[in-house]
Amino acid sequence: MGGLTRKASDQGSATDLLYLLLSVAGGVLFAAAHIWLIVAWHRYVLANEAPGGWLPAWSTQRSWSYFWRALVAGLATVAPAIGLFVLLKNVSYLLPSSGLNWAGSATGSTLVISLCTYYLGFRIGLILPAAAIDKKLTLRQSWQKTKPLGGSLMLAAAGLSVL
Template identity: 40%
Template sequence: MKGYHLFRHALAMVLRDLPTTTRLTAVPYAIGAIWSVWFAVTAPTVNGVLMIREPSGLLGVGALCLLSIVSILWLAVVWHRYVLLGEAPKRFLPEASVSRMKGYLIKGILTVLVTLPVAGIFGVLSYLLSYGGPLIGAVMGCGYIFALVAVIGRVSAILPAVAVDRPISLRESWAQTKQATPAIVVAFLMAGVTMAVASMMVLAVFLTAGKLAYLAIPNFLIQWFSTVLGLSLITTIYGHYIEGRELT
């Protein structure tokens, strides 16, 4: 049940004051999303294939990656500080703290690096067991997802920590969550399933109505909500397991 309570707490975090949630996170997220849409429309293509070797295509991809990273870093730092410190910006645009965003990026890279051994181990095992049939493949796929979610979830507390100027090490995050692996996996899977079901429901509605041309708007909203929910989940992990806060 702890996994459910983690998920419920994170979800309530987003929905408790939706206008404030929107004000704090929508603009940083929209900056990256709007650029993505503009690039998708204007990028040089041949038969639908992006021409990376074209100067405009290469420059566009680079700018898209950079802007997307900056927008997510901005959003994440602002959201963690609002939830954990009650820091609500008075201006329309939240402050973009470059130093905190830089620290968050470094911790994010460390988090990714930690997952590489997991990916490597399961990659080797998948290759060795590739002749075992589809059932073995399915089992390995599920095992890979569970292991990856567990590792990311247990070390993810380093991200909110650096956002609120209380940095902790990977070892500290891992140690403080040593009894929490099942709960963290359940919470992340519940969040993933919830957003997947929401996406399928929206797609079904627009398919039925024959309005696929308008699907971009609800897709944007779902992706934005998924991003904030994911950030809320790692904020909850940090708050509960590192700071000892109660789950509501």
Template identity: 35%
Template structure:
């Protein structure tokens, strides 16, 4: 199945090029280390969706801002490396301010569009299935809605790598380009959600045994999730827009 092949290929991109991946993602790694080591617990607070002991909402907010900034920087650099073999070879990737800014704004626009459509879809689903068992409404429907939101995001996701490599591709163009791959993208989303859930559950098993081990594993999980996620965007663009094969 193409969806699974995209996920596997994206993982292989990170594994095969792990040295380059570590170097290009150095801004993200720096953020993870600063908040994981020097502000102990901030990452745990984010991971548990609330402040941990001694961790303020301000610290979590600063962490999320820093992670978004560094993640956008890394995404632009990784897209350019994979799609154009653009790599300075430096420990810290080149900061292309205009590209990073445009990428961020494109991401915000996509988030707004996907958010609005998802909310409308959620309202329609809850109205249509309001007579079902409360357990279904509380667990199954939110899961379906989350998958719908992710599916919508990945349907328009080629617009992000396009910004990074300075190619003209609107959100509407991205939606039309991925139409033949809509089923494969749904399979991809389900596979990613399942893998993320299993990985996250394994990490959570260590939360009671050792705080430091838990923090290290959360940092590793965050890095892997972000790099594989960025690689998925890159792979989708390569397949859909550039007609690349694996």
């Protein structure tokens, strides 16, 4: 009986591993296809580059550049959101328990975190289309270039936060 149990569990582990590998491979292909289309779309809109056929040309260099800049932008947006979450949660514990505690202020905290995250993402997000059209743009440069749009971007961030 023990031998049958072991064999069944080994088979389950192999199936689980295969499922994991297929899921990771599918995720990588999904991400690569999306980056390919996003880069092609940005090039079409910003550089008037139309695809030569049914599919746009694949550029490994542009795709990797876009991927890494998206990763940097994501980390630069999520890290402050986590810090703000921890700060707001700790501040809520300091408030008197007159009904305004973490559970009671979770909606307000979520709105504040969403507002800040969207706003930050909008301000630094120019690095992504820049990567698609082979332009080097840093987070700081993106922040400076979007400074005149700060109010409009804050309004857009507020709109998205309440959705």
